[in-house]
Amino acid sequence: MSSSRRPEPGSRRPEPGLGPRRRWRPADWTPRRRWRLADWTLRRRLLAQTVLLLAVLILVVGVVSELLLREFLIDRFDAQLLAANDRSSIAQNEPPPHAENGPGPVFLQARGQGVGTLGAEVVNGRATAAAIIGTSGQPELIPTAEAAALAAVPVDGRVHNVDVGDQAYRVIATATPRGTNITGLPLSQVDDILWQLGVILAVVALVGLVAAGVAGAALVGAALRPLRRVAATASRVAELPLARGEVALAERVPDVDTNPHTEVGQVGAALNRMLGHIAGALAARHESETRVRRFVADASHELRTPLAAIRGYAELTRRGRDDLPDDVAFAMGRVESESKRMTALVEDLLLLARLDAGRQVVHEPVDLARLLADAVADAHAAGPDHRWLLRLPDEPLTALGDPNQLHQVVANLLTNARTHTPAGTTVTAALAAHGPHAAEVTVTDDGPGIPPRLLPEVFERFARGDSSRSRAAGSTGLGLSIVAAVVAAHHGTVQVRSRPGQTVFTVVLPLHPGEPGAPRPGGGLTRGRG
Template structure:
């Protein structure tokens, strides 16, 4: 496939090609004009030579016997190589005789002009010249190009010719000069054009740099302050580049307004979730308490009442779990600092698998741990929750008898620690896989939970891992599903959460502000209002 050329290259090539066409046209016109001019001069000189050769007096008048003599070839007054030939009246028999002037030397070494007789081949070529008194171009064998003219005299017609070698040499020299000058001009035009186009495209390059900086901003999350703009010098509406720059600035302004509106909407939703969760905790705790108190009371109740109370207690517990998950996600979204310390992941994995074995005795649980400690820096309770959620996900989404393996591996130098939860269950549907870590995501019925759930377990996993500066991924196929959590080394600097102001010595990401109400600083410790 042909690689596309840059705009600068296309402009320079187009300019040079245009100059080359103009130079070719000028050179061709100049050459043709000079050729016509030189031939005109040669024809004038040829006419003079022919009149002198035919002798004085008007044509058709009786001339002296020497009028048709070819001695004029040796008398001078015309260039060396002049041809003279006699054609009898009526042109019968063609050219009778002819000669060509040549330069030789005397015995004393002085130059002189002699006449050499034309060969039969040469006289045959002269016989093709029309006897109309007009100049004609003829190619004389072994002599080159000639301009020939006929001059009548008493008893016949005299043919006189002058060589065109000088004209051809002049034109050849002109063509060489034109080619050299045009080539030098094209080289100079290419260099000057490249420099001028580079300067002309400088505003576009600055716009491209602005667009590149904007594309590098994390616009997908947090509050984005889009300060990047095209420099004012590149927004002059009188120029095409300035019009593009002004339009780009207007577009960036609209995008910034849209991002600010989006962030404000997100903050309102987060505040609502936090406030709602906070307010629901107390009535849910009261409902559960009254339900448990009713169970402990001595008053006799019917089976329907006992069933209703058990359902109230079960659903209140489920709603409490949902509220706790929502509050945890709200805290993580707000960037609440984690209680981090250096810890070994292996004991956490052992405890999580032990709890999972007790909750799912129908599954086969396996551990694959390294021989050495796998140290990371993190919040032990949050990392424990990550492991519990991953193992619970494997337990509730796979049938009994499924083998679930929890594996811990230290990656290459500087690669951190990887924790994997693998099962040989039916796998995750392909259409669900890209959305598996979204909040309230559900798989298809073949992997649905057998009991109530919040749909936030894997979303919490991703949020907690991201708060630790790590990442979580999943690969799935029938018979093998693997969730992989990668955590950085303990000496790696933890990331600055989006929801709090940078600590001393930290720098916030460019183009972003900490989460919080627009135009106001975030709440203390990165907490959202009404989140405890």
């Protein structure tokens, strides 16, 4: 029998992802977690790194382009300035007609001077006349305070930068018999060109980054698609019930994703090899478990007959026990007692072997209230030195299952409480509804409790407690393991929590979907004697 699950025809598998999908939770998308690099997916990291690298490249290209263009423009600008200075020198020696009527120096009105050209005369360290050509083509005087900076321009035949008011100029000074003539051009022309280029580069870069992000997302998604298929295969394997039973581990990475020449193919091939080893190990484990279960079942079945014979012969000696020596009578009594104990152990092992083999459980309506009441009555008879309490609901609760096995569940829990607690301990058995479709059976005692180190293995077979929960009464160590196996066979759950003064075993069983069972024997609280 295979326990691997396959999708039903017509059902849709979840889209493969880079890991098992889980339901979205608001706590998973807090701003703090959203920007933690450790929580980013590989796709997001690759996309972010690609866009960031492209942005840095564009920034470097833009800065270098701006610097190179500025040098180029400055060189051309200086050439224009030298040409304007030559025109000024010619106009200084040959003034143009009517030049004396305009404001500013005479040479500023030379033919060919463009808008924004600056001209100034420096005499005795003072700028006596400074003007610029306005948009109307006529010179406009510069205030004396702003023109004062022009007086400090050295006469060395080189171009210098000077701030006149809120404008930056490239100027050159030429010596004359009267003093110094200064010619300049505004740098705003160069700055305007550089700003326009910067805006164009920024817009183009932004559009390019967006386009690169969209295209990169598609390309990275396509590149990671084989990895998602590999992860999907691993996720499907992780969802298989591999703990017990026969497992048909047929999931494998597709051949297209096992190319040894690619990184993803190497991962896929390694995963397939690992799955092959796991499938072989699971098959070997199942075969070994099957042989062990068959041996336990066969041995238990074969031991029942000789044990019954031993017990019968031991009981037969009771008829003539008065004629037997005391030591022989005592020995036969011990044989009878141990045969009973061994018979119980064999019966428990046989039941566990049948449950492990997955034998079909008898399903019939079981009145849980009546079952609990009968089990508490039996426990009171077996342990009169304990105080037994029974709590039942007002409404009947009916489960669907094997009445004998469910009775054994409650009986084992009560026996466990009686065996491992001192006389006078109060043991409470309670039944209550657990939601609309389940019933909850609890067995609580106020004994010394279970040591914390034993709680994880309390339902294991042959689990032993310490001296406070010893096997002095002949415990086989299989009672709680039978409880867990029977409850699991009935699609229920069993849990335990314990502390000094309170140990609670909780069994949850699904209710019978049909009509409720027979009326239970009484409601509310029933207190036993003891």
